[in-house]
Amino acid sequence: MDSRKLIDSTRERMSKLSSIFALSMVMFDRTYETEIIQFAADSVAALGSARTEGAYLLRDDLRRVGDGSAALQLRLRSLAGSDGSVHVAGAPWARAYALRAVGGHAGYLVVTADTEPPMDQQYLLRTLAQQIGAALNSARFTWRERRNVVELRNLNTRLSELNEQLTNAVADLERRRHADERLNAVAASGGGEAGIANSLHNLTGLAVAIEDTFGNLLEWCGPGRPMPYPRMSPHRRSELLTAARRSGRPIRQRDRFVALAQPRNEVLGVLVLIDPDHRAVEHDLFALEHAAVVLAMELAHRRGMAETELRLRGDLVHDLLTGTDDESARFRSTALGHDLSLPHQVLVMQWPGAGTGELVARTIERVAATMLDTGVLLSWRAGAVDVLTPSPGWTGMRWRELYRSISTRLQNEDGAIGVGGSADVPSKLPRSYSEALRALRIRQESMAPNGVTVFDNLGIYRLLATGDGDRDRELREFVREWLGPLVDYDAAHRSDLVTTLWQYYECGGNYDMTACALAIHRSTLRYRLRRIRELTGRELGDVENRLNLHVATRAWQILRGSD
Known part of the structure; x- marks a missing residue:
């Protein structure tokens, strides 16, 4: 070959190499594998007589290759990252060029030709394959970097969210700890219902009400106390308590949250958080719920103490009604804080359908103590409550007022009261008891069986009330x-x-x-x-x-x- 042809041949090789490096720069600008492969496949024809049969990439370290015959895939696997001849149906000449780069082996570029290309063309194809491999590794690295950046950004966002959640959790725990300390301090100090209502009001900034099971207001703390305090019907009250029991947590009832003081299966009281503007948040409800637990403990303790006292009082009342000496009766009553030195009289009351005997007795005791402005002794038995009270000297109107007050408290007007005569010493109380029973029976056998009958007001009918x-x-x-x-x-x-x-x-x-x-x-x-x-x-x-x-x-x- 003369020098002129050698120079032209060298110039052509250099031109094609320059084209390959120019192609390489374009491929390195691509970020998707399919773009790189497609661009390279289209460029093979420009390097000589060869054609692109296809590109087969290794993915996910599973050494899977793209579409192609099973024999071709098996052959490509056997090359193990090296160049080598392959068989392609209908192609006299076919060869696979490994897509190698510094980052590793990326797959194969398979080319075909009608005749075996000259060595310089095969060299260009190998060079192109190397550049494709380098571009693929660069694209994969870029994608990994981008993915890492996105993952890092997501992790930073998640970390910020977790930090915020942790900060909120710590603040919430601190608020709950503070609520626990305040309410437990009230329970330990014996602050009672008023102390619980005051502590809950200070913790939440909302008005607080404590109600009994019937909806009567026991305590109020905070502004806006309604006068008079509203009460719902017995049916709606029952529905509210049932819904609160089923929920197990405070429930919203119009402009207030309601929590039950329920140590076991019996509701002892209701704690209410007044929230007309819907300001209450979760830690306010936690404080309400914990305050309801403390209130349940307080009411259960008071109930236990009251039951013990009622048993002692019941024993004394039983002895007084059946007959005992004056000296022992006064001594036992003094131990219970009741003065039997005053004249007393017996009241016998029956309120069927108003609840348990204990509930009726407690209601009667509360109303009687309020109206009589003094303590009473009482006991309950099947169907009746016996009350010993200092003789108030009332007229019939005041006794009827007592009946109405008890009926209102019990939300039941089907009761009857018999009032015995006054006894100046304890040993005469059995007579007053007998008179009260007779007066009660006369009331229940009359046209108006519900109400109060005073034995001393019976006139001629006192003849019918003797027990002789x-x-x-x-x-x-x-x-x-x-x-x-x-x-x-x-x-x-x-x-x-x-x-x-x-x-x-x-x-x-x-x-x-x-x-x-x-x-x-x-x-x-x-x-x-x-x-x-x-x-x-x-x-x-x-x-x-x-x-x-x-x-x-x-x-x-x-x-x-x-x-």
Whole structure:
């Protein structure tokens, strides 16, 4: 070869090498593998007669290659990172060039040709493969760097979030610790309900109310106390307590949060956080919840103490009502803080359907102590509460006011009270007790069974309230004398002539009222009254007959209830 051809050949090689390095610069600017491979594949044809069959990349260290025949993939794996000839269907000549670089082996570039290219072209193809490998490694490094930057940024963001959460958690724990200390200090110091309400108000900045199970206000701390304090209906109150029990946490009820003081399964009280502007946050609810626990402990302790005292008082009341000497009675009552040196009288109360005997007794004790402005002794038994109170010298109006106050507290008007006479010494209290029982029975057997009856106000009916055996026999004989024929007729014919006569006098002789009370027609009433006149032989309108017959029917009612 002459020098001229050698120079031209060298110039052509240098030109193609320059093109390869120019291609390399372009490939290094690419950041996606597919762009690099596509750009390089399109450039193979510019280096000579060879064509690009395909590029096969190694990914994720699994040494997987791209699409191609199984034989071709097996051959590429066997090359293990070296250049080598391969078989491509329909190609007289095919060779795989390893995409190697400093970063490692990236895969293969497979080229084909109709005839084996000259060595200088094969050299250019090897050089191009090396540049492709370097560009691929550079792109992968760039992607790793970008990914690392993103991951680092995400980690920094997460770290900032965790730091903020940790700071908030520490602040929340500090607030909870402070709430625990404040409320536990109240419990330890015996601050009671007022201390709990005050501490919760200081912790939350919101007004606080403590209610009993019926919704009556026990304590208030903070501004805006409503006057009078609102109360919901018993049905809605029951629904609220049921929802709070099911939740197990404070619940919102309109403009306030409600938490139960419930040491076991019985609600002893309700703690309320007034929040009309929805200012309460989580640590306020935690303080409310913890305060409810402290309140439950306080109420349970007070209840235990009260139960012990009530048992002692109940034992004393039982002995006083059944009979004991004056000296021991006064000594035991003094130990319980009650003065029996004053005249006392007995009250017997029944409030069916108003709850447990203990609940009724506590309510009666609270109302009686408030209205009488002095302590009382009481005990409860099946269906009744017995109360010993210093004689207040009340008139009938004040006794009715006592009944109304208890009914309001219990939200139940189906009660009755019997008031015995005054006893100047403890040993006479059994008589007052007997009188209270008789007064209660008279009330319950009357047209208005709900209310209060005072034994001293019975007048002639006190004759019906004696517990003396001889007097009772006399009373039975009196009833027999005036009502005997009617009683016998009722027993023989299963009729209600005595009841009709009693109701007739109870209604003041008014036909319409009597017929309505007995749920019978006026003509039926007239027939019965005519039959009563025939059987008794007495004129029902006569003053003396009217008095004796009315008294006899009252006595019959009482005696019938005692049999």
